[in-house]
Amino acid sequence: MNTSILTNADLHCHSRVSDGTLTPEALATRAKTNGVQLWALTDHDEVGGQQRAIHAARALELPYLTGVEVSVSFAGRVVHIVGLGFDHHNTALVEGLRATRGGREQRAREMADGLAQVGIKGAYEGALKFVGNPELISRTHFARFLVEAGHCQDVPEVFRRFLTEGKPGYVEHKWARLSDALRWIHGAGGLAVIAHPARYGFNPTEEYALITEFMGHGGRGIEVVTGSHSDTEAAKYTETAIEFDLLASRGSDFHSPEESRTDLGRLADLSGRLQPIWMALEDRIIWPSCLH
Template structure:
């Protein structure tokens, strides 16, 4: 297999909370020189066949992907799965259960926003949803920007959708063990997504990495659109410390509110093992 350098293994389509179709994402990734791509919609594998076909049409190699929401020490953490069998029944059922409850949570979020004068937020958010099972805070944020309540989505999160704010409603996700088990038993690799985003203490972060590794997790995102250049170095060191392979992904959602374009991140540091080397037999 020829050496892969420009891999983008984290992005989202209209199947979850992105704004582009899998086909449009594939064209965008290929146009930016991506050689290996994965679509990682939240708690969903419904776009995988389209993404694989689009990757082939655009001359890219492909790994199946998803991003699973879990709860760890009271916080929501994301685990990316790569290279699994997208038809695995246990994985699909686990994702279905994880998606369950999003609508009820969204209704509660809308009620909270109504109490501070923002009416019909649930209906407004639905206009931005490609998959009603996956209505999320991002869809509410887009509605509040469209309706002029805030200028950009980051302002919405800061003022309305984080803990202690009017539209925040916690969701009880799967466990870390659940997510890693679903992915690995379906033949894939579990990867900790954008670890710098979580507000863990050093001891809590050590616990996350330790438990993840103990359950069979094998990778961590080092170079991601959510990390600074300094954080690339921090998590490169963490990958070495825990014997984890390194992943790279933009976390692209939309041309309008994503800071990092598909395929434009710096390359992984040379002294790390890329996840795609371990997943070579799973690349399509």
């Protein structure tokens, strides 16, 4: 298959291995059913679901790119960098991600202590039910507990009342450095993408600093069309990609049928003025034998 004719690529989603609710196999089936032509599973700071995703995609004759979403501390905020098309067995990448995850358990216990101070008991154990592995516990798992326990109606309400800066349960965590994340991704043979740039709330100077430092470390791509971008934001980052000569990526950031605002494969197309990142990754796509 010629990658230049692909339009419905979904290169950003999450499974139960990190903070999604579906298995890698169920995500592969959902992607195929929804007409996705090229798929990547991008769990947070973890590549443990990659082999399952590869096997599921092959069984469904769905072209696949390995993926991960790395949490990075930049300018006092958490920025996410998506890696695509890498060797998921690469030792430096695997060990780097493990180190990044290492502080999650302690942070989670401190988050639970903060919630206990406002009368919400058992939050750590409740959140752990939704993930199983303390290394991967996140605010999303606490949010699901708070909804299940009746403290909030839904996940958006949780993040309005809890777990964000200045609210009960918020604990800052130091993630990877931008340079480290890009070094791991590039060292494993992949390409790096700034995920959902509109979400960070950077002013123009801060955003320019992020993009130029990212490019200075060899970063090549930016998500233009994604589940959390409005049409106006997608148009803005279309111009950003053109201005900085960045490759454009596209991904739903799908986590759950009940929680996500955009389903797998249900995104607007990239502008024809952009160079899709998957065209630079053609030799790293895991093609079904029928299409190779």
